[in-house]
Amino acid sequence: MKNFDGSSSLMASIWLVVLVVPAVVLVALEGATVRTVGGIALLALFSGVYAVAFGMIDQWPHTLTMPRRYLFWFGLLALVAVATAVVIGSLAAFLVPFFVAMLAFPLPLTVSLPAMTALVLGSTGLIYLTEPDAMPGALGGTLVSPLMVYAVALVTRRYEEKAHLEHELAIARERESIAVDVHDLLGHSLTVVTLKSELAGRLVDTDPAAAKNELEQITRLSRTALAEVRSTVTRMRSPDLAGEVEAARRALTTAGIEAVLSQEVSVAGVNAHLYSWVVREGVTNVVRHSRARRCEVTMTADRVEVIDDGVGCDGAWGNGLTGLGRRVGDAGGTLTVTVGPGGQGTRLSVSMTGGPR
Incomplete structure (x- = not known):
């Protein structure tokens, strides 16, 4: 796919190995039943949609704006998750951390934090109302893991912001250094060129040889200044x-x-x-x-x-x-x-x- 970001998809897919746990538990509890086969198939579908979402969310669908693309993929993933929850019940708690990741990594803190809080409380409450016997075991998926994912996202974001700031500061320092160098080079050289050109103008009638010598010095000085400026700008x-x-x-x-x-x-x-x-x-x-x-x-x-x-x-x-x-x-x-x-x-x-x- 032309617009598929394979690196983002791969990084997101690494954590999908966690979904092996509900699949194994489902087999252990149910055996080879229709519910088991359907549940494993839906977990696999969720994994595929999740991996593709991280690889395509920045580019596709092309006709949608970035916020709407995000809602498209989040909504599609939510539909698969709801279908999975209907089939495997409280084991769908293992899906909650993946939604937290989709909230925490791309969205700003002011949006992701309340959304993550609502997701954690809502999923925990829903399991408590529908399968109270699954509590408190389900809290690992609906509370502990989401909080850990969110903490990792915050640390990652802070590290990226720090790296970006350091990069910008380095560029600013380099530009300032180059600006100072160019100013010093041109300021000195142009001052000397001005003085020598004025002197050559006064000598051209009274002492042509001296005027020619001054003009030759102006030529050499100009060439040197040009070389210095080129060398300095090359540093950019x-x-x-x-x-x-x-x-x-x-x-x-x-x-x-x-x-x-x-x-x-x-x-x-x-x-x-x-x-x-x-x-x-x-x-x-x-x-x-x-x-x-x-x-x-x-x-x-x-x-x-x-x-x-x-x-x-x-x-x-x-x-x-x-x-x-x-x-x-x-x-x-x-x-x-x-x-x-x-x-x-x-x-x-x-x-x-x-x-x-």
């Missing part, structure tokens, strides 16, 4: 190794830095996602800080390196490298940053074999 995407390598090539080329990048990204294997972060952060630092002429990115199955020939790293790790270090450590790798002879050039290396080369 979830990294993909092939995409990161291509983005790195564009950023380096725009900044006037020779890009020597690995073409075969498949060698990264299971480390591809981590390598994406390494390439992103490493090339961003080269573009921003190194004043390099050449940058090389190499990778194997257990190592990725970003090497430049610019001014060496001063040893202080900013937020980017610190965050990358944590990410690499969590993945079981080691991040090292070394400076070349004479303080020239920087090698950012991530090893997945437990230590530096």
Whole structure:
């Protein structure tokens, strides 16, 4: 089925194994009777409708709104449950927790709590009036199990809300960081471009050579600023190794830095996602800080390196490298940053074999 959500259906179906209990009890009490066969058939039908309902409720029937789709499936399940209760009597108490699940998981607390209370009280009262001898055993199905299901639903909902909030906060922090970076980059660069363009305008008649030099500096500054902005905005995407390598090539080329990048990204294997972060952060630092002429990115199955020939790293790790270090450590790798002879050039290396080369 095109719109069938198999994962939701599977998760809901796991608990249907509970319905084996009333089927076994029915066989033990009645033997091979018409009531037994009919009861087991109706329990199986209830299981099927319940599983399908969780897989289809978000999409089908297409012509109905979401509230009406919910009522459609809840009503259909209720009809099967009523027919089952007519046949197997108080053993239908085992069906009550499944209705509580249909109330508790998709509906807000203000709706599900009173509905669950009415369902529990109503089913308990009905069994008490029709089969008083079945009490208090039926309370396991009409009271204890529903309360447990509802508690699980509340905990699950709270966990999902917390995870969603943390995700939103992470996105907000990332956007704020990017906004600050772009502001700082453009604010400084555009100020310098403005000053140099004004100076070039004054020199163009009196000292054409100096004016040309200022214009060349404006060109280089503009290209560097563009590369920095591209590198910063790239952080908004979830990294993909092939995409990161291509983005790195564009950023380096725009900044006037020779890009020597690995073409075969498949060698990264299971480390591809981590390598994406390494390439992103490493090339961003080269573009921003190194004043390099050449940058090389190499990778194997257990190592990725970003090497430049610019001014060496001063040893202080900013937020980017610190965050990358944590990410690499969590993945079981080691991040090292070394400076070349004479303080020239920087090698950012991530090893997945437990230590530096």
